[in-house]
Amino acid sequence: MAEIAVLLPCYNEEVTIGKVVKDFRASLPDAKIYVYDNNSTDQTASIAAQAGAIVRKEPRQGKGNVIRAMFEDVDADVYIMADGDDTYPAEAAPAMANKIIEGYDMVIGDRLSSTYFEENKRPFHNAGNKLVRNSINFLFGAHVNDIMTGYRAFSFTFVKTYPVLSRGFEVETEMTIHSLNNNLKLYEMPVKYRDRPDGSVSKLDTVGDGMKVISTIFTMIREYKPLPFFGSLGLISSLVGLGFLISVMIDFWRTGMVARFPTLIGSVMLIVAGLLFIVTGIILDVIAKRDRKTYVTGANIFSYWHRH
Structure with a gap:
């Protein structure tokens, strides 16, 4: 049986992390669930531990830094990565894991073909997703629907050979460009996206993180093309x-x-x-x-x- 690890990078997600851990525990009973706490100032770590997760600390601030630590530390046959904000459905994880077992390098949880534009109440995020998607697909001759999703599954080989260079939220864009450039086996699976529940606050800075994503695209196009x-x-x-x-x-x-x-x-x-x-x-x-x-x-x- 394939060993599955669920990776949840978190920063101040005490409102939702307990439910997220329990949902993944129900969908993947045999998986190990890791919560990497990125300097949270609330009760994220303790709530995750009480829910049954393996909690580790990552002092370097930024989602890219957390993913780098998770990929270095955790060994498994299949990796499921999601956010701790309860926006992604844990029930999609078994199907994503099966695709990795079939031989895919990365499975992309495609929000944009499902409910993202209905659930997401931030119009600039919607426009940014479309801009990034269209730009990368044009430059690489690809047809990826959701470039920036945080819900993904990976093979062991992908995790151990992928060089995480980004420090922040632009890391998902970097992953997609890296995969397209190296002609990896990708599979897109539509998943139902839901907006954050009341009391849960997004850590994204629409303008600041958007500029970082654009800068990442510019840099990687220069290097890869x-x-x-x-x-x-x-x-x-x-x-x-x-x-x-x-x-x-x-x-x-x-x-x-x-x-x-x-x-x-x-x-x-x-x-x-x-x-x-x-x-x-x-x-x-x-x-x-x-x-x-x-x-x-x-x-x-x-x-x-x-x-x-």
């Missing part, structure tokens, strides 16, 4: 420089004189800069492909080790 990123910059720079150069050449053809030397010099510099951007993109693209090969090799080693 360097040729399109730098190639686009190079093409734009070269075309602008070529436009100025043509205007100088037209004047020269009409008058036989170069009257705008600064424009001529600037246009040539823009063209050269554009070519350098393109060459940089080609070099970094080769490095990115090598990194993907290294990741696949490392993942295969972890998978073999875990099976034996």
Whole structure:
């Protein structure tokens, strides 16, 4: 029988954490439930322990830091990650775990195809989810419905080979981009989302965390898709420089004189800069492909080790 671990990162969730632990205990009776308390100032840790969870502390503030600690510390065949705010249905966990056992690397609990837009009362969050989803799907040629969901299931190999770099709520976006870049086996499962109950307060900062998510996307596109990123910059720079150069050449053809030397010099510099951007993109693209090969090799080693 596969060993299942439920991972619940928490910060001040005393209103809901007891119910969340009990719900997952009922849905997955044989699973170990871990609550990682991220410097809560309320009774989250004690309530989770009373409900039967294994409670651990993570002093580094931020959801990304908590997930990094959980992935490092906990060994299991299947991992179910959810939030402690009682917005995700625990009854979906067995089906998600079964998909991992079937061979998927990550199962995404898709809120956006279900009840998210009906339940979530924060319009900026809804718009942000759509913007992030459309941007990443366009850049990676994918069709993922819910990029930022916190309800996911993972294989052992994914957990032990995924480099958690983000410190905050942008970590879910990072997970999705990492998976798409490395062509991992993903499965999306629609789940019913429910808004936080009365008395439970969201820790998300719509503007601040939204900017962090956008920054994460920008950084990871630059790292994972360097040729399109730098190639686009190079093409734009070269075309602008070529436009100025043509205007100088037209004047020269009409008058036989170069009257705008600064424009001529600037246009040539823009063209050269554009070519350098393109060459940089080609070099970094080769490095990115090598990194993907290294990741696949490392993942295969972890998978073999875990099976034996």
